[in-house]
Amino acid sequence: MTGLWLALALAAGAPSAVTIASVRGEQRVPVSIGADGAPMLQARALLAALGGTFKQQDAWLDVFVARQQLRFLLATPYVVFDGRAQPLVSGAIVQRDTAYLPLQLVTDVLPRLFAERYRYDVEAARLMDAGWQLVKGSGEAAPIEAPPKARRGGAAPAGGTLRHQHVVTVDAGHGGVDPGNPGVFFPAGMKEKDVTLQMSLLLRDELRSRGIAVRMTRTRDTLIALGDRGAFCTEECDLFVSLHVNSLPRRRGSSDVRGFETFFLAEAKTEDAERVAKMENEAVRFEPETEATAEQQGLDFILKDLAANEYLRESARLAELIQSQLGNVNPGGDRGVKQAGFMVLTTARRPAVLVEMGYSTNPADARLLTSKGSQQRMAAAIADAVVGYLADYERKTGDDS
Numbered sequence: 001m002t003g004l005w006l007a008l009a010l011a012a013g014a015p016s017a018v019t020i021a022s023v024r025g026e027q028r029v030p031v032s033i034g035a036d037g038a039p040m041l042q043a044r045a046l047l048a049a050l051g052g053t054f055k056q057q058d059a060w061l062d063v064f065v066a067r068q069q070l071r072f073l074l075a076t077p078y079v080v081f082d083g084r085a086q087p088l089v090s091g092a093i094v095q096r097d098t099a100y101l102p103l104q105l106v107t108d109v110l111p112r113l114f115a116e117r118y119r120y121d122v123e124a125a126r127l128m129d130a131g132w133q134l135v136k137g138s139g140e141a142a143p144i145e146a147p148p149k150a151r152r153g154g155a156a157p158a159g160g161t162l163r164h165q166h167v168v169t170v171d172a173g174h175g176g177v178d179p180g181n182p183g184v185f186f187p188a189g190m191k192e193k194d195v196t197l198q199m200s201l202l203l204r205d206e207l208r209s210r211g212i213a214v215r216m217t218r219t220r221d222t223l224i225a226l227g228d229r230g231a232f233c234t235e236e237c238d239l240f241v242s243l244h245v246n247s248l249p250r251r252r253g254s255s256d257v258r259g260f261e262t263f264f265l266a267e268a269k270t271e272d273a274e275r276v277a278k279m280e281n282e283a284v285r286f287e288p289e290t291e292a293t294a295e296q297q298g299l300d301f302i303l304k305d306l307a308a309n310e311y312l313r314e315s316a317r318l319a320e321l322i323q324s325q326l327g328n329v330n331p332g333g334d335r336g337v338k339q340a341g342f343m344v345l346t347t348a349r350r351p352a353v354l355v356e357m358g359y360s361t362n363p364a365d366a367r368l369l370t371s372k373g374s375q376q377r378m379a380a381a382i383a384d385a386v387v388g389y390l391a392d393y394e395r396k397t398g399d400d401s
């Protein structure tokens, strides 16, 4: 009942319209009062003024604004952002085929979640939209690097051009006291952690030259805990790509096995997938012990789970694109898209994949992975796949923000 009282109180003080002010000009959006007394804004009018879009899917109303997704479970007083449910005075509703969003989205939710971009003036009933700007990362180790002006006439991205600024987290596997696999056929002294770092730096440059901003989990030979890597990809991040090199224990015929494969997070489906996951999760033993973080409870947890499922489909799509692009430049052979329980992927709050770019235990693959030309081609291929994925995603969400 508290919700209803609050709603009534809000309705009493609600403005008759709000003004959205941005570089696109000023637009007034009338406030309506719902059956339960809560002040609402017609979703179509509001998102047009905000330069965003919305989409109704089953019981969900998805709002895309400021290149972020906010999910409203219809007729429930919650908004889900970044996998977390936040309580509202009243929720989104659909009445006679018209979708309405709570006024609170404008007065409170947007200014709170994206404080760098939105400010709400209660007196004037006005939302100021400062437009898109990159938010600097808090840690010195992982700044979001603004891309240089996209190269005109440079590498044409496969799958179309991007209309919006995107941020991708690139994760160089292993590092510091965790060498990864020993790199049997790599040049002397080189280990998996060195190749993943070289490839990640190349991928960063390739992505930036395609106009994509990049956040790195590491740019030096340092250890980043597996559980912390995914946290680099939260609000201001579209994708998480982790780079690794595969290897097999020494036994008869093991050096004949070669090829590249891309994993997305799920229960391991095959023995081989389980082996790779075990191997990559091993890195945990290098980390100092910490208290396990408390699991989210109740609704929050279920909603997080739903979001994770959605990311699974997206991750699988990205994995397919990476495999198909790598197939053009890596003669080692396409070992396919696989699923496995990688710890590094479980903490990512966005579509996330892990690429095993080849085997250090195969001489030909080891050459591919350590020579400049083929490294460059592989980095470009992965970057093309990312652009293809993001272009698809822009088309699907019809994001015009």
Ligand SMILES: [Zn+2]
Pocket (backbone or CB within 6 Å): 173, 174, 180, 181, 192, 244, 245, 280
């Ligand atoms: Zn690895």
